[in-house]
Amino acid sequence: xxxxxxxxxxxxxxxxxxxxxxxxxxxxxxxxxxxxxxxxxxxxxxxxxxxxxxxxxxxxxxxxxxxxxxxxxxxxxxxxxxxxxxxxxxxxxxxxxxxxxxxxxxxxxxxxxxxxxxxxxxxxxxxxxxxxxxxxxxxxxxxxxxxxxxxxxxxxxxxxxxxxxxxxxxxxxxxxxxxxxxxxxxxxxxxxxxxxxxxxxxxxxxxxxxxxxxxxxxxxxxxxxxxxxxxxxxxxxxxxxxxxxxxxxxxxxxxxxxxxxxxxxxxxxxxxxxxxxxxxxxxxxxxxxxxxxxxxxxxxxxxxxxxxxxxxxxxxxxxxxxxxxxxxxxxxxxxxxxxxxxxxxxxxxxxxxxxxxxxxxxxxxxxxxxxxxxxxxxxxxxxxxxxxxxxxxxxxxxxxxxxxxxxxxxxxxxxxxxxxxxxxxxxxxxxxxxxxxxxxxxxxxxxxxx
Amino acid sequence: xxxxxxxxxxxxxxxxxxxxxxxxxxxxxxxxxxxxxxxxxxxxxxxxxxxxxxxxxxxxxxxxxxxxxxxxxxxxxxxxxxxxxxxxxxxxxxxxxxxxxxxxxxxxxxxxxxxxxxxxxxxxxxxxxxxxxxxxxxxxxxxxxxxxxxxxxxxxxxxxxxxxxxxxxxxxxxxxxxxxxxxxxxxxxxxxxxxxxxxxxxxxxxxxxxxxxxxxxxxxxxxxxxxxxxxxxxxxxxxxxxxxxxxxxxxxxxxxxxxxxxxxxxxxxxxxxxxxxxxxxxxxxxxxxxxxxxxxxxxxxxxxxxxxxxxxxxxxxxxx
Numbered sequence: 001x002x003x004x005x006x007x008x009x010x011x012x013x014x015x016x017x018x019x020x021x022x023x024x025x026x027x028x029x030x031x032x033x034x035x036x037x038x039x040x041x042x043x044x045x046x047x048x049x050x051x052x053x054x055x056x057x058x059x060x061x062x063x064x065x066x067x068x069x070x071x072x073x074x075x076x077x078x079x080x081x082x083x084x085x086x087x088x089x090x091x092x093x094x095x096x097x098x099x100x101x102x103x104x105x106x107x108x109x110x111x112x113x114x115x116x117x118x119x120x121x122x123x124x125x126x127x128x129x130x131x132x133x134x135x136x137x138x139x140x141x142x143x144x145x146x147x148x149x150x151x152x153x154x155x156x157x158x159x160x161x162x163x164x165x166x167x168x169x170x171x172x173x174x175x176x177x178x179x180x181x182x183x184x185x186x187x188x189x190x191x192x193x194x195x196x197x198x199x200x201x202x203x204x205x206x207x208x209x210x211x212x213x214x215x216x217x218x219x220x221x222x223x224x225x226x227x228x229x230x231x232x233x234x235x236x237x238x239x240x241x242x243x244x245x246x247x248x249x250x251x252x253x254x255x256x257x258x259x260x261x262x263x264x265x266x267x268x269x270x271x272x273x274x275x276x277x278x279x280x281x282x283x284x285x286x287x288x289x290x291x292x293x294x295x296x297x298x299x300x301x302x303x304x305x306x307x308x309x310x311x312x313x314x315x316x317x318x319x320x321x322x323x324x325x326x327x328x329x330x331x332x333x334x335x336x337x338x339x340x341x342x343x344x345x346x347x348x349x350x351x352x353x354x355x356x357x358x359x360x361x362x363x364x365x366x367x368x369x370x371x372x373x374x375x376x377x378x379x380x381x382x383x384x385x386x387x388x389x390x391x392x393x394x395x396x397x398x399x400x401x402x403x404x405x406x407x408x409x410x411x412x413x414x415x416x417x418x419x420x421x422x423x424x425x426x427x428x429x430x431x432x433x434x435x436x437x438x439x440x441x442x443x444x445x446x447x448x449x450x
Numbered sequence: 451x452x453x454x455x456x457x458x459x460x461x462x463x464x465x466x467x468x469x470x471x472x473x474x475x476x477x478x479x480x481x482x483x484x485x486x487x488x489x490x491x492x493x494x495x496x497x498x499x500x501x502x503x504x505x506x507x508x509x510x511x512x513x514x515x516x517x518x519x520x521x522x523x524x525x526x527x528x529x530x531x532x533x534x535x536x537x538x539x540x541x542x543x544x545x546x547x548x549x550x551x552x553x554x555x556x557x558x559x560x561x562x563x564x565x566x567x568x569x570x571x572x573x574x575x576x577x578x579x580x581x582x583x584x585x586x587x588x589x590x591x592x593x594x595x596x597x598x599x600x601x602x603x604x605x606x607x608x609x610x611x612x613x614x615x616x617x618x619x620x621x622x623x624x625x626x627x628x629x630x631x632x633x634x635x636x637x638x639x640x641x642x643x644x645x646x647x648x649x650x651x652x653x654x655x656x657x658x659x660x661x662x663x664x665x666x667x668x669x670x671x672x673x674x675x676x677x678x679x680x681x682x683x684x685x686x687x688x689x690x691x692x693x694x695x696x697x698x699x700x701x702x703x704x705x706x707x708x709x710x711x712x713x714x715x716x717x718x719x720x721x722x723x724x725x726x727x728x729x730x731x732x733x734x735x736x737x738x739x740x741x742x743x744x745x746x747x748x749x750x751x752x753x754x755x756x757x758x759x760x761x762x763x764x765x766x767x768x769x770x
Binding site for chain 1: 534535537538541543574577578579580581582583598599600601602603604606607608610612614615616618619620621622623624625706708709710714715717718720721722724725728729732733736737739740743744
């Protein structure tokens with residue numbers, strides 16, 4: 001795409017072509033093809049080496065997924081009775097969901113606490129939340145014995161005393177909430193002003209619903225393991241605090257995922273970002289890192305309280321203890337120290353590195369709880385190679401969908417209003433201008449298109 | 451305050467109330483403890499009598515129409531089979547609802563332990579199931595409804611005895627496979643399960659659970675040298691319908707003696723109780739934060755919060 005722009009192609013940012021010949025509107029196909037001709041689009045797609053890597057993954061992985069659905073789980077997993085939850089859930093569900101806490105975190109920051117200085121990154125955080133959940137559900141569908149029965153806990157049979165019942169309901173409702181939150185960008189893209197106005201009106205309600213649902217199901221994913229007191233190693237198990245451990249680590253997990261994704265975006269698709277996003281990114285990153293640090297330090301504290309509460313100090317001297325301390329040292333203490341130093345010295349690059357390490361820490365914690373330290377008294381289960389490949393393939397699909405949306409919907413850039421929308425937009429902007437002389441350009445522009 | 455806020459507040463309160471009512475039922479189902487149906491049946495396994503003939507395995511296989519095993523039931527070499535680097539003995543799976551394993555406790559003769567679903571009074575599989583596929587029947591069996599099972603396998607995670615198996619090899623109708631106490635064919639009509647009926651050694655005693663507890667303690671009392679003074683399953687995990695007597699310490703013959711005496715659902719109740727509280731309190735709390743974070747226009751309370759001022763004023767401007 002970068003070379004296309006060099007040739008003079010302008011990516012779509014509004015409903016109309018910005019040409020001399022009198023505002024010819026883009027068709028939907030034009031918008032989807034980013035304003036390129038089909039030929040140009042194909043050319044740039046083929047030129048991108050990353051697409052070749054994705055293609056290679058799909059060539060192996062997609063047949064494997066078909067194989068799994070045609071011949072059952074035993075075709076691609078070890079079909080373990082002792083480890084009924086394998087990598088699909090350990091990575092796909094238990095690790096993807098905390099990394100998707102970004103949606104409700106930034107929603108709260110901007111909509112509830114009114115910190116509109118974080119607005120330039122809010123949409124990315126919302127999208128990250130939506131896609132993370134969506135793909136967690138897709139991983140779940142691959143893992144379920146009878147995926148076509150997924151709606152059963154909603155309509156056919158209810159087990160309301162089960163933690164998984166809460167997870168199912170909350171993930172389903174939260175997915176709908178996130179679709180509504182992200183739909184603002186879609187309505188802008190389609191030019192449906194009415195839909196956008198409606199969502200804006202219920203934004204606070206949606207955000208509060210998001211906080212409730214996130215608190216409960218992030219916690220519920222942890223509470224699921226309290227069903228298995230003898231199976232999860234005591235250091236990763238805490239009957240009293242498991243759900244708070246999971247909820248609390250989701251906060252730095254979600255925030256750092258936004259930092260990580262925005263880093264990748266800045267490196268690989270800067271052409272798609274507008275000034276508002278790029279100029280505010282470093283400042284927002286530091287802000288997110290401050291939030292993540294607070295989450296991490298709280299998490300570290302309550303993890304240690306968990307060890308103290310159940311008097312598990314003696315386990316720290318065992319091999320399991322060393323692995324537990326490694327998880328905490330590398331996944332929590334190291335990023336915490338890096339964040340502290342980097343925030344103090346305003347070193348954004350280091351903040352980004354620390355964010356990637358935090359993500360590693362959160363993922364390691366979930367895989368430890370669900371797989372490695374699970375059945376600690378039995379034996380270790382090494383996932384089947386097909387299971388690993390399917391996990392990788394679904395992650396690649398996630399990346400493709402993520403990129404597809406970022407290229408098109410106004411997540412990283414501001415959709416330019418056309419005449420018909422202008423009066424409305426102006427009416428909204430007038431008041432902020434009255435409010436203070438020190439309006440930062442970025443957020444004013446953002447409000448204008450809101 | 452504007453009308454919109456009031457309406458929003460009312461709507462939020464209503465939603466909160468509705469949610470609390472809804473969760474009231476959840477709480478009620480989760481609360482209280484259940485110690486089994488008074489007339490529930492059970493089986494007492496006296497491991498001192500078992501000779502490891504495997505006829506119970508054969509009877510189960512026949513009764514439940516399970517596929518023929520790789521080795522015939524009179525082949526005793528299965529006792530030497532180990533799995534996963536020699537750490538694991540045989541376990542029940544999709545093709546066998548019960549297995550007998552041999553243990554050699556130090557300084558004693560071999561002990562044979564029959565493994566099958568213990569039919570807990572308050573089963574972990576049942577409480578973890580989000581579609582309520584499991585039922586504890588009045589007769590004492592824990593049965594499973596394959597028609598509504600989604601296949602999440604949370605029951606296998608939750609079962610403290612690692613009992614449920616899953617027919618992973620089936621692509622279109624995989625289901626959980628476990629001992630159902632011969633509920634449909636026998637227990638419902640007051641008959642003992644197939645394994646009990648066939649046992650040549652009377653190692654398995656079928657009867658009302660509360661009677662079996664008395665019988666077991668009587669046996670320990672009468673022959674203190676023969677038995678360890680413990681009835682496994684009387685208290686473990688809230689009590690199980692199948693209970694065990696042993697000559698060797700239970701940890702030497704494959705039992706997990708570290709299990710809790712409370713049923714598994716006790717571990718989850720704390721979390722479940724926070725759910726209605728979060729649903730009820732969060733809406734008001736965060737809507738309140740939102741109202742507090744919005745500044746009233748024109749009062750000049752400008753402090754040092756920098757850039758967000760103008761924008762938050764803008765937000766308010768849109769509503770007042």
